[in-house]
Amino acid sequence: MRKVSVVLNSQAVIGDTDPRLFGAFVEHLGRCVYGGIYEPGHPTADEQGFRHDVLELVRELAPTIMRYPGGNFVSGYNWEDAVGPVDKRPRRLDLAWMSTEPNTFGTNEFIDWCRLADIEPMLAVNLGTRAGDAARNLVEYCNHPGGTAWSDLRKEHGWEKPHNVKFWCLGNEMDGPWQMEMKTAEEYGRIATEAAKMMKWIDPSIELAACGSSGRNMPTFGAWEDTVLQHTFPHVEWISLHTYVNNYAGDTPAMLASPDLMDGFIEEVVAIADSVAARAHSSKRIMLSFDEWNVWYRTRRNKAERVKPGWPVAPEILEEIYTMEDALAFGGMCLSLLNHADRVKCACLAQLVNVIAPIMTETGGPAWRQTIFFPFAQMSHFGRGRVLRAEVDSPTYAASYFDPRGKDDLYFPMPAVPYLKMAAVEDPETGAVTIFALNRHLEESMPLDVALKDFGTPSLIEALQLRHDDLKATNTKAHPDEVAPTALTGVSLSADRIQATLAPASWNMIRVGKP
Incomplete structure (x- = not known):
């Protein structure tokens, strides 16, 4: 990608x-x-x-x-x-x-x-x-x-x-x-x-x-x-x-x-x-x-x-x-x-x-x-905080979502779905920013580049991912931690910028603080 x-x-x-x-x-x-x-x-x-x-x-x-x-x-x-x-x-x-x-x-x-x-x-x-x-x-x-x-x-x-x-x-x-x-x-x-x-x-x-x-x-x-x-x-x-x-x-x-x-x-x-x-x-x-x-x-x-x-x-x-x-x-x-x-x-x-x-x-x-x-x-x-408006440039895919309604089943055509869906929240007290990012591509990793305008060189607080090789994996009484967050490695920080690679079909959280 x-x-x-x-x-x-x-x-x-x-x-x-x-x-x-x-x-x-x-x-x-x-x-x-x-x-x-x-x-x-x-x-x-x-x-x-x-x-x-x-x-x-x-x-x-x-x-x-x-x-x-x-x-x-x-x-x-x-x-x-x-x-x-x-x-x-x-x-x-x-x-x-x-x-x-x-x-x-x-x-x-x-x-x-x-x-x-x-x-x-x-x-x-x-x-x-x-x-x-x-x-x-x-x-x-x-x-x-x-x-x-x-x-x-x-x-x-x-x-x-x-x-x-x-x-x-x-x-x-x-x-x-x-x-x-x-x-x-x-x-x-x-x-x-x-x-x-x-x-x-x-x-x-x-x-x-x-x-x-x-x-x-x-x-x-x-x-x-x-x-x-x-x-x-x-x-x-x-x-x-x-x-x-x-x-x-x-x-x-x-x-x-x-x-x-x-x-x-x-x-x-x-x-x-x-x-x-x-x-x-x-x-x-x-x-x-x-x-x-x-x-x-x-x-x-x-x-x-x-x-x-x-x-x-x-x-x-x-x-x-x-x-x-x-x-x-x-x-x-x-x-x-x-x-x-x-x-x-x-x-x-x-x-x-x-x-x-x-x-x-x-x-x-x-x-x-x-x-x-x-x-x-x-x-x-x-x-919890100020939700920032993100300008996202992501490749897209087409989908048709099925939503049943009794006798009149509905299909919603979705011609341009961005592979990245995300939100960013700034803590007004500390200035820290949390990025929540979903890579919807099932097979390809996502090279992600986030520009933080006038932020300075951020410090990494925490980076986690939720993913599993088997999308049908569940947590059970016998295996309660089969699906759980793990460290997201390879996050790179520079002046006003965060770079990371998001695994296919993954939910990610990256938290950075003010320099």
């Missing part, structure tokens, strides 16, 4: 990353909660049942905000079922995942877990089977200091101080036919608006995210966002986006190209949101909450695999086993988020443990990192 050139200028900035960009997601789905973050009786569990081996990995992963309790689950959830004495909590049939929900883990336990993990909680309210009344009661229960029925009930349950949850989601994927009490855009827009009004009347300091359509490939996409925001614009700060990339077609180059479609998705939603603002003659800007994103396809559309007979508690479903190939596509999605840091101010990797997750556990046994763990951890630790 010919040399790939990049120019970085500290004065050319896309935007500052918001701390909430590095979030994740816990849903009552499969073994994410029960057997994941919560397993009383596990050798590492504390008195509340929180697995500390999982907590250690969560701290290493370093998510900053956590969405809960769904997801599809929230559209049929009665939050009151899961507060108060555990032995008095009802068991319910969960129609989202065809399982039994014991409600032994609920809002208060989740808040305690977040505090223990030093993570900001994000709560979603049920706007499927319920509406604004239940939502405003939950805000009062969580955030009001006391002296009312709901706030005093929280105190009675053992939580004297208010939880002060600031970020709230107004439902989930309400245009999806799979959703309990699916809504039209008009129906959802009205319900979300009325819920938002009451929630903010109780606590004016909260921030609210309206549901975007369930994906860019939905028939409702575009018109849904426009209609919903016309209703909710005065009351919300955020619009949500969801996307999962796949390799249904068995086409690895197309899968590695697919994060570029995520860029287009973000830019389209920004345009819609700003169009609504323009029609409202408002300078207000709606920010984007990409509160579900990941690689997911093996366990996604196989209903027989995910619906277990007998309505079990916490069945082993959606336990995607991630490969080296998946980690590369996942890394590309991380780059898309960073490179839109001016408008994507919140994002949640879906999900955290066992269910399409970077962390896997064995019930009663160990926990380990999946391949996708590493790009996220590196992004979260070193992607």
Whole structure:
């Protein structure tokens, strides 16, 4: 491959990353909660049942905000079922995942877990089977200091101080036919608006995210966002986006190209949101909450695999086993988020443990990192700061990405996909620059030349690569470190310049400091 050139200028900035960009997601789905973050009786569990081996990995992963309790689950959830004495909590049939929900883990336990993990909680309210009344009661229960029925009930349950949850989601994927009490855009827009009004009347300091359509490939996409925001614009700060990339077609180059479609998705939603603002003659800007994103396809559309007979508690479903190939596509999605840091101010990797997750556990046994763990951890630790606008000169390839949509399967032609996808983040306190670089060529190494305008001769802090000779390699209980970062050698530094050779099909991180 010919040399790939990049120019970085500290004065050319896309935007500052918001701390909430590095979030994740816990849903009552499969073994994410029960057997994941919560397993009383596990050798590492504390008195509340929180697995500390999982907590250690969560701290290493370093998510900053956590969405809960769904997801599809929230559209049929009665939050009151899961507060108060555990032995008095009802068991319910969960129609989202065809399982039994014991409600032994609920809002208060989740808040305690977040505090223990030093993570900001994000709560979603049920706007499927319920509406604004239940939502405003939950805000009062969580955030009001006391002296009312709901706030005093929280105190009675053992939580004297208010939880002060600031970020709230107004439902989930309400245009999806799979959703309990699916809504039209008009129906959802009205319900979300009325819920938002009451929630903010109780606590004016909260921030609210309206549901975007369930994906860019939905028939409702575009018109849904426009209609919903016309209703909710005065009351919300955020619009949500969801996307999962796949390799249904068995086409690895197309899968590695697919994060570029995520860029287009973000830019389209920004345009819609700003169009609504323009029609409202408002300078207000709606920010984007990409509160579900990941690689997911093996366990996604196989209903027989995910619906277990007998309505079990916490069945082993959606336990995607991630490969080296998946980690590369996942890394590309991380780059898309960073490179839109001016408008994507919140994002949640879906999900955290066992269910399409970077962390896997064995019930009663160990926990380990999946391949996708590493790009996220590196992004979260070193992607915080000023995202620089990169001028990239890279050879390209053509791809056609397959994204199924029921009866109308979609192919997205991508005629010019750069082999290099990258992002660069400057730490405003130290001036250090971190370069995240994905070489999407499956066979050729990439000679990379990065010019740092007016930087001086940088000092190398760290250089790592994630690669494997077998793109289907995975991490397992028996071999938890089969895929893991290794040193990226041969990085050359000179005045205002970084040079390196990136291996084929590799994710790379190069960190340099000021001279």
